[in-house]
Amino acid sequence: MRGTTYIRRYWQLYALLVLPLAYFVIFKYGPMWGVQIAFKDFNFFQGINGSKWIGLDAFREVFHSQDFTKTLRNTLMLNVLDLIVSFPAPLILAIMLFEVKFQWFKRLSQTILYIPHFISWVIIGGIVYQVFGTQSGLINNLLESLGMDAVPFLTNKHYWLGTYLVTGMWQSAGWGTILYLAALTGINRDLFEAAEVDGAGRFKRIWHITLPGLKTTIATLLIINLGNMIAIGFDRPFVIGNKMVMDFSDVLSTYVYRTGLESGQYTLATVVGLFQAVVGLVFVLGANFASKKLTEESIL
Amino acid sequence: MASGSDVPDIVFTYDSGTFNRYAAQGGLTDLTDALNQYGPNLKTFLGEDTLKYGQVDGKQYAISGKRAILGKYSGFIRKDWLDKLGMKEPTTTDELYNVLKAFKEKDPGNTGGKVIPYGMTIAPGQYDPVIWSFIKPLNEEQQYTLTQKLGSNDYPTLLPGFKDALQFLNKLYNEGLVSKDFGLDEDKKQLTQDVQNGLVGYFTDDFDNLYYANGSYDNLKKTVQGAKIDPVDALTNSEGKHAKPEYAPNAMYIMVPKSSQRVAEAIKYLDWMSQTDNMVALQNGVEGENYTMQNGIPVAKADAPQNVLDRLFTSGDTAILANGKFAGDDEKNKQALVAGFPQENQADLRKALDISVTDTFKPVLFDKPIEAEGKYGTALQDKYDEMIVKTATAKPDKFESAYDAALKDYMQSGGQAILDERTKAYQAMKTK
Incomplete structure (x- = not known):
């Protein structure tokens, strides 16, 4: 009896859930049917069902290919470095913005910091080329006019790494502050006043009030980031990368693009995708577990 | 999709890898007989040298289009x-x-x-x-x-x-x-x-x-x-x-999917397209409105109004058999290409074109x-x-x-x- 009254009262809320659920079933779970082509010699004309099973042959081929090893290494390397460089940036920015007393200045800075997030990587790629190019780049032209040697920001793989990381930070840091700023508004103002009365300076207040207040948000974002360690966006390495730095810029997503789309080897591309999904899941669960142990915060 | 029923009767690609893969996966119609039966003009137009590019183990799995000019x-x-x-x-x-x-x-x-x-x-x-x-x-x-x-x-x-x-x-x-x-x-x-x-x-x-x-x-x-x-x-x-x-003599691979019911018509269409008059019309438009014939070479009219020019907007996608302008023979093809460029650049272009076909690796x-x-x-x-x-x-x-x-x-x-x-x-x- 209690069940029917419950349903009668809340059915509208459940009805609202139907659409998002349908979205996940159709667009997220449905396509998983196609994952089986990782175990099949996929024939475009016979379709998924008509193709022959080949067991783990495709996995063997992928794991033995040196391009896979290289792109896997690069993916992890770029992501780890990116985490080190780009993860703390929005946190620091958010705290700095939070400390700003002039509201108009704070709003203006926020808007300016958000803008790069809305610029497509293709356009950023063009800008990077104009700024960092060896022959006609802004910075190198400046260096040369000062009588210094040009710096191969884009063509030497080690310099390129720096360019890649800095560009990524520039693009994402401002936008990343949003979650932190939202969490900061939840901290009780009285704490700051009390601390001030007790004679705590700015850094003491940040250390003992602001940062603990952000602990949950930091842990959550870290877990999400770690879950994405093995996945990497396509556009950033593809656009910022070039033939001369392929040793570093060739990553799993560009490898999948090359084998799957350009060479039409759908089976191999699916193998890589499935591999990324499984490893990603392990990373998320692992990070979640660690976070639960260390901070008693977790998202699952 | 390609395994379904609503597939076009003619599909094409420039990529030999795609063509080879489709042929190997059994997705293409063998056109050998249809070509012999319905494509006499097509065979003359393309010639054995070009047709070879559409063959796998002697079977004609694609009609390989033709390049007017091989220089690069x-x-x-x-x-x-x-x-x-x-x-x-x-x-x-x-x-x-x-x-x-x-x-x-x-x-x-x-x-x-x-x-x-x-x-x-x-x-x-x-x-x-x-x-x-x-x-x-x-x-x-x-x-x-x-x-x-x-x-x-x-x-x-x-x-x-x-x-x-x-x-x-x-x-x-x-x-x-x-x-x-x-x-x-x-x-x-x-x-x-x-x-x-x-x-x-x-x-x-x-x-x-x-x-x-x-x-x-x-x-x-x-x-x-x-x-x-x-x-x-x-x-x-x-x-x-x-x-x-230099370029291989072939252009696009024009293929007929295995599921097509209209193989004969597909070849007849290409056969029609391969005849010089039709090809010239597809590539140059209507004589007197889009172009004039000068010494057997179609020359675009510089003063053609926009609505007449618009006829040719998709001509490259329509004349799928050809890469470059065809006017009858090799020398005419070259002249037709040159005639399509600004007057003051034509002499230089002709010189560059002749350089491009000198001492080439086939x-x-x-x-x-x-x-x-x-x-x-x-x-x-x-x-x-x-x-x-x-x-x-x-x-x-x-x-x-x-x-x-x-x-x-x-x-x-x-x-x-x-x-x-x-x-x-x-x-x-x-x-x-």
């Missing part, structure tokens, strides 16, 4: 710079090198040190001509076994002379004679800009690229008073010939696809580009190790598999 590249030089330095147009690679040196040292264009003696990119139009000019004359076996066909083009990675070419590029790069950032310029954007701004002394490109209305040459003449570019055939091989690659073709090429072709094209930039930009004393490392990577990424398969296919062909 020409060299171009700033004649006004040469005149200023009192130098003549270079006719050998050595002479070219001296000219490049002089361009660099004397900066005849007054670019304020920004001069780029040799405009280079990492696109075929720029690196192909210099590389192929170093390839030694080949015997038949070498040509078949050592060539690597990636995508739709033959690559010289394993041909004798390739390493010398890289060494030469390395020398040019280290002496500051080629564009510093050529490894970044995949779409020739930077080169085009540099040419238009009058910074480039010599470069190679598709023979027609400069000459379009409001194209690079027109823009250069606007920015630099008195600028003059001449087509020039400067690069020479060990025999003193201007060796360079592509070679096996009677069945090399599977490894379909599989590794795309990845190897990237490796090939990587090899060029890495060896060219290495310090001279690091050239050998850069070359060895890049070649090893190339061979392991599929180059060896292609070599093995081609060697086997060649032996099979010889013992037949």
Whole structure:
């Protein structure tokens, strides 16, 4: 009896859930049917069902290919470095913005910091080329006019790494502050006043009030980031990368693009995708577990 | 999708890998009989040489379209710079090198040190001509076994002379004679800009690229008073010939999916399209409104109103059998192409066109696809580009190790598999 009254009262809320659920079933779970082509010699004309099973042959081929090893290494390397460089940036920015007393200045800075997030990587790629190019780049032209040697920001793989990381930070840091700023508004103002009365300076207040207040948000974002360690966006390495730095810029997503789309080897591309999904899941669960142990915060 | 029922009766691609894969996966109709029955004009138009490209094991799985003009590249030089330095147009690679040196040292264009003696990119139009000019004359076996066909083009990675070419590029790069950032310029954007701004002394490109209305040459003449570019055939091989690659005679692979019920009609349509009158109409529009016939060459009317011009907006996609304008025979095709360009550029264009077909390497073709090429072709094209930039930009004393490392990577990424398969296919062909 209690069940029917419950349903009668809340059915509208459940009805609202139907659409998002349908979205996940159709667009997220449905396509998983196609994952089986990782175990099949996929024939475009016979379709998924008509193709022959080949067991783990495709996995063997992928794991033995040196391009896979290289792109896997690069993916992890770029992501780890990116985490080190780009993860703390929005946190620091958010705290700095939070400390700003002039509201108009704070709003203006926020808007300016958000803008790069809305610029497509293709356009950023063009800008990077104009700024960092060896022959006609802004910075190198400046260096040369000062009588210094040009710096191969884009063509030497080690310099390129720096360019890649800095560009990524520039693009994402401002936008990343949003979650932190939202969490900061939840901290009780009285704490700051009390601390001030007790004679705590700015850094003491940040250390003992602001940062603990952000602990949950930091842990959550870290877990999400770690879950994405093995996945990497396509556009950033593809656009910022070039033939001369392929040793570093060739990553799993560009490898999948090359084998799957350009060479039409759908089976191999699916193998890589499935591999990324499984490893990603392990990373998320692992990070979640660690976070639960260390901070008693977790998202699952 | 391709396995469903609502598939078009005619599909096409330029990519030989896609064609080979479709044929191997059993998705295409064998057109041999239909072509014999319904395509007499089509067969004459294409000829056996072109039709071969659509065959796999003797079966006609695609109607391979035809190229009007097989020439690819020409060299171009700033004649006004040469005149200023009192130098003549270079006719050998050595002479070219001296000219490049002089361009660099004397900066005849007054670019304020920004001069780029040799405009280079990492696109075929720029690196192909210099590389192929170093390839030694080949015997038949070498040509078949050592060539690597990636995508739709033959690559010289394993041909004798390739390493010398890289060494030469390395020398040019280290002496500051080629564009510093050529490894970044995949779409020739930077080169085009540099040419238009009058910074480039010599470069190679598709023979027609400069000459379009409001194209690079027109823009250069606007920015630099008195600028003059001449087509020039400067690069020479060990025999003193201007060796360079040319296109295979085929164009698009036009295929009929296996599920099609309209095979006869598809061939009849292509047969209709292949007849000269129809082809001329599809490519040029209505006589008297879009074009006039002059000495058997359709010449576009410059004053045709927009609604008449709009008829031809999609002509390239309609006349799928042809790449380039067909007017009846080879010489007429060339004249028809030239007639489509601005009057003042026509003489230069004709000269560049004639250079592009001089001393060419003809592509070679096996009677069945090399599977490894379909599989590794795309990845190897990237490796090939990587090899060029890495060896060219290495310090001279690091050239050998850069070359060895890049070649090893190339061979392991599929180059060896292609070599093995081609060697086997060649032996099979010889013992037949």
